Amino acid sequence: ALDEAEAHARAQAEVQAAILPPDHVERGDPELLLAIIEGVRGHREAALAHCQTALTLWEPKLPAGDRRLSRARSEAAAHLLALARFDEAAAIYRRVIDDGDPANVAAARIGLAELALRHGHPAEALAELQALDALLDTAPEALGGNALARALLLALTRRRLGQSTQAEVKALAAARASTPITQAQLDAWLEELAVSHRERSVLGL
Incomplete structure (x- = not known):
């Protein structure tokens, strides 16, 4: 399906290149799609390059808050996070x-929560997750396909704050069961979050 x-x-993109000016906004659409495809494959640098091409086309011409612009920014930020370009x-x-599109704001809150956890700031992560829940x-x-990310980050945040995680562990198990993710993908994610063997055991991972 990806191929x-x-x-x-x-x-x-080839058809558009033949009939549209180089800076036409519609030429950003296949770039964003290619970014998403490369991201699913784990090709972060390639995905980021496609995001940047789309943003170069869109930022000068699309109005602030345009959903395509916000989606491309959210996609770019996710790849920057994966590449450890945290700032x-x-x-x-x-x-x-600031763009305000709910689905992309939700993804951004999750991204900022993950950033906070990676930097050892679980209280900041919890604040982002509470803003997400609001x-x-x-x-x-707006949560879309981010149920597992929310559940994992919330359970891990509560654990690192020394708070009860029983309800969060149940929610995490349910989210994992309903999310298509391989064990290798999950293991890589847990490694990025510096999840210990003890934490994995407590969280049922």
């Missing part, structure tokens, strides 16, 4: 929050 999506995006990721996540009270659909 088919990539072929479609590249074909779209750049945080700055872009804050721009995404958003979800009014826009529950």
